[in-house]
Amino acid sequence: MTEDGSGAQQRPGVVPAEVGRTAAVQRLLDLDGRDELTSTHVRLVAKALGRSERTVWRWLSAARVEGRHGRITAARFTVTPEVRTLLALWGGNASRVHAELVERARLNPDSGPAPSLATLHRAIRRDLTAGERAGLRQGEAARRVYDVFATRPPTHRNAVWEGDHKRVPVEVDVEGELACPWVTWFIDCATRVVVGVAVTPHAPSRDAVLASLRCAIDRREPYGPAGGLPGAIRVDRGKEFLCRTVTAAMGGFAVAVVDLPPYTPHLKGTVEALNGAAEEMHFVLLPRYLHRQKLTGGKSADPDAPALAFEAFVAGLLGWVNWWNGQHRPAGLDGRTPLEAWMADATPLAEAPPEQLAHFSLEGDGRERSITSHGIRWHRRDYIAEWMVGRTGTRVSIRHLPHHDDVIEVFAGGTHLGSAYLAEAATAEQVRALRAARTASARRLRADLKAAERLRRERFKAQTVAGRAERSRTPARGEAAGELEGGARRDRRQLARPGLIPHGPAPEHWVQLVDPKQQDGRRDED
Known part of the structure; x- marks a missing residue:
């Protein structure tokens, strides 16, 4: 059995009376106006609403006489804007608000009596949601705990990255001084793989953002294999330099930067979840963790614990990132690691040319x-x-x-x-590399000069008889080929000797050609 707002008990599966009364009474009045109303109709309504037939007839009578389809609502105290303001003033303390209302009623009797403390408590529970009560008591962060957020639809790898800074609550040794380092990282929203990370011993600036972006984009060793150019990057506009730096750096690659409103962690839930996971899985185990349980008086259980060196802290964090990408299996990836999910995605990748990365950051x-x-x-x-x-x-x-x-x-x-x-x-x-480069340059010049001297040196032909010395030079390849070809032509002309075998007399039956001039002379003689 359950209890509705009127305090009456109801059977499971029965429509609450106050929810269905208005519609049922309106239906019964319609049937009555057409002279079709019967006891069967009343019995069905009573059974459906968990009431007696007598009660349903009484509802119908009140509707006919008074025109009222619901029950009479008694006047009750409600939370007014004035009460909300007093709750915010006293940090959600209802007792102090009640005392304030009593004092105001005493000073101004015409305003009416103040409600009792129990009545005020009932009105606060009835008229204010749990989130509103928490917000009036502890602020916006407490109110957001009771909010409902939608989940973004699944996408593909490199569709959207999210970036953020996180101050690590661990004191590390930076050149003899204790400091809390900062981590700047970018994560792929679809596969949860951390594509880029940079650590600084102080509050980060542009160099941390650009270094993290560069190792996120570059898929070559020692980065990769995850990376490339994303479709968009979501960052917190509250961290203005982060937004400005990312926008300026990625503008050359036509990558959109979504500047989220400040202090809206739910809009970049993937990287915020990474921040929480890093603290719960890694930072809490390190010495001098600031959020560890305290003793009486807020003292640490081991205030003299030795701090990690900054180099050891960075090595440990990078090792944890490798574990997150290659071994951890977050929910929503079907039992795969982030790197396995990234490699299994067949979405084509867009990469930046190496020559552009030389200018980047x-x-x-x-x-x-x-x-x-x-x-x-x-x-x-x-x-x-x-x-x-x-x-x-x-x-x-x-x-x-x-x-x-x-x-x-x-x-x-x-x-x-x-x-x-x-x-x-x-x-x-x-x-050593500089000295080797100078030595190599000198060696190359020495070789070039020696080759030139060999070309410049004068040579003379060998002679077997007395005479003047004649210079000789090495013919070029084209000259040598031309010389050989010319010699071959001369040899063939020497072999062609037409006068070596004299011509004999022509046979008598051959027709001999006669010169026309000689023929004209013979005619004149005749």
Whole structure:
């Protein structure tokens, strides 16, 4: 048995009386107006609504006399805007609101008596939803817990990415100081694979966003195999620099950036779920985790726990990302890992050419500089590279990753020449490569000069009799071929000797041709 709003008991499967009373009474009145109403009709309505036939006849009588299809609603106290304001003022404390209403009724008797505390509690439970009560008590975040959200329809890989920053609640050792690092990552919404991640020991800026985007787009080693160009990226507009940086970087690839309203985590639920999973599965196990249970007085159970070095923290986080992509099996992927789901998707991929990635995520000042014997001068420091050997005086422009001045990229007329490294921080391998490039350049020049000397050296023909020395030179291939062909023609002409065998007399039966002039002379003689 259940109880409806009127307090009456109802049998399971029976339509509530207050829900069907209006429609049933209206139907009975129609039948009565056509003189077709019978006790059978009343009995059917009573059985369907779980009421007695007498009650249904009483409803019908009230409708005929009073024109009322429902029951009489007693006047009751309701939550007014004034009461809502008082609830917000006192943080949802109904007792304090009741005391305020009593005091106002005492000061202004004409406004009527104040409701009892029980009546106020019933009105709050009846007129306010659970979300409204939580919001008036604790704010917007508490209200959202009771909201209902729709699920986006499934898509294909690289259809949409979501990006976000997360402050890691773990203190790590950064050059002798404790700091909470930040992680910037992008995740594919369809397959849940983390395509790009970057970690900074401080609040992230453009360099973290661009570094994470670059490793997300580039599918070559050591990144990939997941990646490529997405159809769109969803980011939080509340983090303005994240939105601006992603929009500027992806505009060149015609990738749309959806700037979500600030403080709307439900609109990018995939990356928010990743943030929560990382904290529950990885960060909670690390030393000096800030959200761990506290002792009396809010003290940590182990305040002297040694902090992880920043390098160890980054290695552990990247290892967890690899586990998430390759071994974890989130719900909604049919028992597959994110990487298996990504590889099983046959959607064609759009990739950025390597030459475009050379410009991606880099900034420049628009100035041209010359390569000198000390390399390239930038910010009062010299940058060197092995490919600069032999290029002194070349006018170049430089581009660099924001907040990273140890490596710069050098371009000449839009062509990427290569990377240059800070001279004072160059490694032993980079110095050896520079020396090897100088040695190789000198060796090539020495070989070219020796070859030229061999061509320039004078030679003379060998002579068997006394005479003046004659210069000899090596004939070219075309000249040698022409000489051989000319000699062959001369040999054939020498072999053709028509005077070697004299002609004999012509036979008598041959017809001999006579010169016309000789024939005219013979006629004159005759």
